[in-house]
């Protein structure tokens with residue numbers, strides 16, 4: 094069981110403690126100030142990339158994929174790779190540029206103001222990477238990171254994706270309680286030296302571009318959370334193939350595809366985490382399932398929220414332009430009160446989304462996946478030492494299993510339940526807020542622009558199509574509301590039952 | 596309603612449903628790919644052969660004498676399967692109604708008495724442009740040999756298929772615009788590429804460039820806003836019927852899916868949060884149907900205000916319902932293989948029918964309550 098260190102005595106009447114509701118204040122003195130500089134740098138890089146690559150081509154790319162649904166925008170992936178975006182948020186100890194995870198959200202917001210599909214082409218890679226990190230398999234993380242870095246140097250992008258969804262299991266996958274009642278089918282049979290995997294994954298973003306697929310499987314499909322394993326499959330593994338590429342309504346630049354594993358052998362070195370690796374921990378394998386999921390999602394949902402903020406802002410900017418250039422019965426739209434108020438609503442939506450992802454970033458930095466790397470001395474050490482030196486210093490950590498054991502002990506056994514709940518709750522709230530507001534801004538935008546808004550060349554209709562997906566992936570917004578309830582509202586009440594609707 | 600009328604309704608109901616299921620459905624996905632793939636004409640030809648393009652015309656021209664209830668029945672059934680075709684039919688009715696409002700019955704009759712073919716039965720019209728809101732870009736000039744039109748008419752629905760079109764244009768000296776009938780097959784008419792749009796893909800739309808093109812003034816000069824306003828009052832409910840069709844289709848598919856998809860060990864329809872989503876959808880669908888039925892049965896001045904009051908919320912609700920319709924299908928709902936994403940786009944696109952959504956609301960309260 095997870096350690097329960099939370100006592101209602103610390104909390105306000107609704108059961109929330111000061112840190113629960115004030116991650117930002119908690120972070121003021123404790124988070125390294127240099128992160129602000131990183132954020133500025135990340136925004137600057139994103140803006141340059143937008144100006145040269147994304148904005149001039151976003152509509153053409155969307156049109157091209159409308160025309161040929163099988164088209165894969167390799168040119169964008171290669172360009173992002175050349176710019177170093179696939180190693181930028183890999184910690185220096187694994188050979189990456191070591192930007193803090195906080196800055197990726199700002200970066201993704203910026204890219205999403207032009208094309209959220211492009212933002213996903215970068216963001217999903219880090220979802221795969223977060224899986225490696227959350228499983229705390231340092232050797233495998235290092236191995237794969239080095240390949241990503243080599244891919245950058247040799248101009249052959251090496252991307253990661255994250256594959257959990259199956260034809261019969263979407264919502265069920267990310268909650269242990271639901272998974273155990275669900276219909277999961279990706280079976281990993283233990284064999285000498287590894288696993289023989291059979292199963293199909295669907296809707297996997299970036300699958301067609303990825304070299305490494307981070308896949309979730311189960312030794313016993315009847316007991317998924319007790320027997321889960323995450324493993325990495327290389328694109329050229331025998332028994333592995335890509336299936337159909339989906340024809341999506343929006344976010345067309347980012348393909349979503351099927352992964353097929355037929356008697357695919359996964360050697361032990363490519364297993365991120367399984368029952369054997371967690372046997373010596375006091376936390377149950379089932380609880381680790383939830384910790385890993387919650388840690389990954391706390392990080393990636395900040396990203397989804399920031400993409401929502403990006404869309405909200407992109408639409409807002411288009412509407413602003415429209416209202417500044419359009420006359421209604423002779424009056425400039427911008428001078429009509431109802432337009433002014435709608436623009437204020439739209440800007441509010443941008444601001445709220447940004448505040449939400451800022452808060453989950455603070456939470457992650459203080460209590461979540463980024464915590465370790467944002468401890469000031471460690472952060473500054475890693476920040477100012479050259480990558481090579483950091484790699485040499487941290488090499489023992491990735492080589493000697495004892496370090497792996499210590500890290501896992503810290504991350505799984507010593508993990509405080511309330512910290513996990515805090516990050517999970519905020520991430521879920523940020524996710525459904527950012528995505529709902531993005532859709533709302535698109536709808537306000539379209540209702541303001543009339544037929545002009547419905548035309549492809551004016552960008553807003555693309556934002557509208559793109560934004561809807563944010564309410565679905567990373568768990569539907571319904572599930573995210575339930576997760577927010579579970580993590581922040583129902584957590585200390587023993588009369589609460591989750592996923593037991595009758 | 597007498598027995599004959601009831602029978603007529605029944606017949607219209609069943610023929611429009613049959614048309615939707617048997618003719619539209621098989622082509623829906625393929626035609627939605629337009630303009631990135633060809634637009635199969637079968638559905639248009641079939642609709643023509645079933646006299647759907649004549650629905651709004653007076654009885655003498657083979658129509659239903661402008662019976663809004665009947666038109667709504669047909670459009671709702673068709674939109675349940677494919678809102679694009681319903682929009683094509685409504686566009687035709689809008690153009691016809693402008694001519695009726697302008698007292699151009701002879702010209703209308705002339706169009707429909709000509710050697711029948713689809714091309715001649717269609718009248719292109721800028722269905723999403725409201726001349727009460729925005730001044731048309733197209734300019735008219737009186738020349739010795741008649742009126743000449745120059746400039747761009749944007750968003751001409753059916754502009755690439757119809758032989759005739761109704762446009763709004765302004766004489767420089769007039770404060771208000773006028774309506775014109777133009778024949779498409781003239782050298783000075785340059786039809787642009789298909790507009791790539793959010794939804795209603797199989798309802799082809801183009802921008803048309805005119806260069807000193809001869810046009811026939813419809814009705815009187817400078818009265819376009821008036822004709823448009825009257826047409827709007829008479830046909831606004833038909834737009835709501837299309838929205839209601841989208842909603843009904845979305846709800847039907849969502850309900851069916853929720854009763855077969857299993858998550859967490861049971862049908863998703865058994866989760867109360869899903870039930871609430873379904874309930875919100877069902878209520879909005881039923882409300883829309885009731886509002887349309889109620890307003891459709893009214894007559895006189897009340898009918899116009901009530902039709903507008905019924906329609907505007909229905910257009911908004913269609914966007915909500917179509918969004919929830921995707922949500923219930925989860926990731927599958929986002930894919931083009933399922934019709935929910937199409938309905939989502941169509942519903943949002945449709946919201947701009949007759950002009951900018953918020954302006955229609957403001958216009959409603961102004962005209963109902965005599966606000967300045």
Ligand SMILES: Cc1cc2nc3c(=O)[nH]c(=O)nc-3n(C[C@H](O)[C@H](O)[C@H](O)COP(=O)(O)OP(=O)(O)OC[C@H]3O[C@@H](n4cnc5c(N)ncnc54)[C@H](O)[C@@H]3O)c2cc1C
Pocket residue numbers: 217254255256257258262263264265271295296297298299341349562565566567568569570571572592856858859863866868869922923924925926927929
């Ligand atoms: C374009 C795209 C990209 C994606 N990328 C990835 C990816 O990279 N990797 C990956 O693994 N997955 C990915 N996904 C999958 C995504 O995470 C799932 O679609 C999502 O989790 C929902 O699952 P589902 O589609 O199976 O819907 P379902 O789980 O079938 O849900 C259907 C409906 O039922 C509701 N529902 C289900 N269970 C409950 C419950 N217990 N209580 C209340 N309501 C419930 C849902 O909220 C939803 O409204 C992607 C999906 C899409 C569409």
